[in-house]
Amino acid sequence: VFLENIETFITQLNSINHINLFLTELKEEDTSCTMYPRPEGSPSQTPSVSGQKKVDVVCDALRKAMESMNPNKFYLSILTAYVKKTVPELEVALQKVHELRENPPAAAGAVSAEEALKYLLFLVNVNDLYEHSLGTYDFDLVLMVAEKSQKDPKEYLPFLNMLKSLEPNYQRYTIDKHLKRYRKALVHLSKSGEEHFTEVLQLVKEQKLFSEALKLYTTDSPQYKRLSSAYAEHLVEQQQAEQAGLLLWRCGLPARALQAFTSCSSWRNAICVAQQIPLPTDQLALLARDLAERLTEQRRYSEAALLLDQYAKDCEEAILALITGAVWEEALRLIYMHNRQDITETNLKPALLEAVNSQTGFLEAQVATFTRHRSRLAVVREQKEKARLDMLDEEGPDCPDAELYSEASSVMTASKYSQSNSRISSRSSKNRRKAERKKLSLKEGSPMEDRALMHALSEIISTVDKMREEIHSLLKSLVLFQFDKQAEKLQLVYEEALQTMEGAVPEVWPEALLNSNTPVTGPNSTANSIMASFQQQQQQKPAASQLDPEIPTAPKMKNGVKWKLTILK
């Protein structure tokens, strides 16, 4: 309503002083919220107009109204509206004063440039105004402000004279840099001639304006190349070697790109750039071996094998890498491709038998740990439940020690966790999670032992469940080489492991644990207190959306993945 009636507002105030007072007293604060309590059920927040700040919206609206009504009469108020914006538009205000001095209006009672400048100096710190006048690159304006500013001419005149002597773009760059406007400085410097490119590079490095700088040069220029090179150096320091490599490659620095790609195991790019150089075959082979070694360390055996096979031309090493990585089918493919069936006997079959043994042993160990944790969890829960009931018995239903009760009773509904969570909610969520995890200990009798056990059980389930594809592939290879007995044993052990874990889920994660709110019920509660607490919860809903991430939830098993072989029974 206010914005629709600006002119009426101005007319009714009918005083430049009052309008100035109104403008200078504007605050971003919404006093309809902060000074008066909000009636219930009203919308929680007035949406601001297109994300703009209230002060800016009001200043602009008033200024535009005054400019259309009588720009001469409201001259000082218009200046105020510029200056009082959240980011003061001092340059525009100064420009207006400058125009006023150049073309004084004929109208009677119009403000003089002198008066206007005095008023500005009253509103704004003189040094700010001087700096901003510099920022307009208009030396007349600078001098006008400087003269009014009580500044010592011996101080500013040499600087201004020096500036005047400079090439226009270099002049603007010098001013921008003086005002710490580095982006603008970069643009002006880049236009000031090739001889200043060293300064460009220095500015870009100091202020990390790499992306901005690249946009100022054509991609085929030598400057673009030098900037890319500097940027790449910076990116490597920032652990972004792959992006560095891309910049170096595209600007025509393949040798350095190769180095960058190699350092971060970006092997496809490394090989491409090496072939573009082009690296001689023997060096390409060495590169491929180097990359393959890095990939093997990262357990990326398939990729390592590709490099060894296709670029190092060493099919034997490639096949061995695949066997090490349990990539059975691909190993066999290379064996047949290179007609190296001898490796089937010497390496593949022994590796398959070793794999079936180690997988079977691993699964048995996992099931044993799982069963132990599960039994222990039942014991811990029973003990906690017993402790809760004992406490209830001792204290009686009207016990005043409600806090103690709630602490104990919460064990079974997991709200203990959300309580401990709220205690440290001021910390960052990362720190909190770290702190939470520290508290989890599987040691018998540790206060959160139940939670630690649930966490451990969840991890075992995930680990075992994730093995479906791996087991399926191993079973197929075992069958192919007539190791049916070993395959049958593994299939049985894995199936039993999955069944044990799936069967335990309802016991380990009973539904109640998913309801993590503090219990609203208890011996002290009345129907009214509970209702109140319930309504409070409803109101808190949006804020309460961050569930304690540390309550281990029931893992979802990938039962859709078919891994069993029907030919094994």
Added chain:
Amino acid sequence: VFLENIETFITQLNSINHINLFLTELKEEDTSCTMYPRPEGSPSQTPSVSGQKKVDVVCDALRKAMESMNPNKFYLSILTAYVKKTVPELEVALQKVHELRENPPAAAGAVSAEEALKYLLFLVNVNDLYEHSLGTYDFDLVLMVAEKSQKDPKEYLPFLNMLKSLEPNYQRYTIDKHLKRYRKALVHLSKSGEEHFTEVLQLVKEQKLFSEALKLYTTDSPQYKRLSSAYAEHLVEQQQAEQAGLLLWRCGLPARALQAFTSCSSWRNAICVAQQIPLPTDQLALLARDLAERLTEQRRYSEAALLLDQYAKDCEEAILALITGAVWEEALRLIYMHNRQDITETNLKPALLEAVNSQTGFLEAQVATFTRHRSRLAVVREQKEKARLDMLDEEGPDCPDAELYSEASSVMTASKYSQSNSRISSRSSKNRRKAERKKLSLKEGSPMEDRALMHALSEIISTVDKMREEIHSLLKSLVLFQFDKQAEKLQLVYEEALQTMEGAVPEVWPEALLNSNTPVTGPNSTANSIMASFQQQQQQKPAASQLDPEIPTAPKMKNGVKWKLTILK
């Protein structure tokens, strides 16, 4: 306690008739559960001894006790203990009678074979007994039973004489088959000589005893091969062509294995087996093209490209497949490997530009739909909340129509869903989910519109969130070819999409929706009623572990996957 005092029990009964009566009246039912209510807090179920059935445990224990006390005296009760097991041990009982006839005991008052057989016939149907006597392969026993059975000798003698004339293993096979004991029949038939192998094959096919049959022959025998072939045929019919291929391959039928592997796109195995045959190069190339086509249809472009490149020796087609599949880096690798940089200009770059356009458009459409659904969800929720409050106002706080109230109030706590769930809990969970999904409609005003909207929002989040790696790879390739502007646009659009979705999660999935229990509070509740309901929930815990799977939960976003390029701003 009973099992520890068996001998006392027998001594105190001191009557064969009473022991027989006790044995014949044994039931598996645990009358301490079914006839008497269980006291609260007692363990819910007595664990059975090592998974055995109660009836069997008691029968065996009594029999052993009687055998050690006085086998002659308790002869008939011992027979009863064999016969009354859950799977009657008729053969053993018959064998005992047979022994009795061969060696009648000298002891006075001992039961005669005649009497024992009569008693058995009183306990067991005569035909069952006759069949089981056959199953011992002991013709003396068979005759003994047959004579007592009132059966017509003209009926059984020819059959017995025919059996007697057969080779021992074939004789046993014939008996096993007659008794429908097919596994035993198979074992005996396999031992009865090679001339019966056709019968073996027929039996295996009819009874689907493939796995069992393979174990009866050495892997290098012609029988093993024929059985594998028959099994493979069966597996192909069962959509298990890959396993069929493995069987055919390992038993030396590579041509048929190739067919099986090809039919199910098991391309690595297909290629290996083809090279083992060995297929001539031109046919291998045709096979590779055929497989590549199948893989392309399944959007497995990388694998298709490998086949085209390495086996069909058509690098151009391989590169085009990779470009179609948006496998940019691998496409570039092949381009450099085969020195086909021309394809970069003709295909790769245009495809990159097309991809950035279509991805940007796709993301914008997803965000638009997301925003529409989100706004609509807010409207629907407000309407439902209003309807709930209206109903409360109308009915007053003491309204007797509690059910109606609870139906309406539950909208915000999602318990409506668990109610609708319990209504159809008797159906299988798969059917239930199907039925639930049918009820979800995005049509305005549909009864579950809010839930349908949550479901749709969740799907959009998953779709967009899953694109991280794809977008990352596209961005890198765009940068490499200097398409920085397009890359910047895509990065911005994708980042905004992710932010929009992440920001909406707390609003769409407020915490209250995760608490899916029926609300225990309400205007009719008292502190006692709430406490009772709370305790009931605690007791139901194990059973209630199946959360309604259809409450769309907040999707977990993969914020750990770094996809943004720092060089794009």
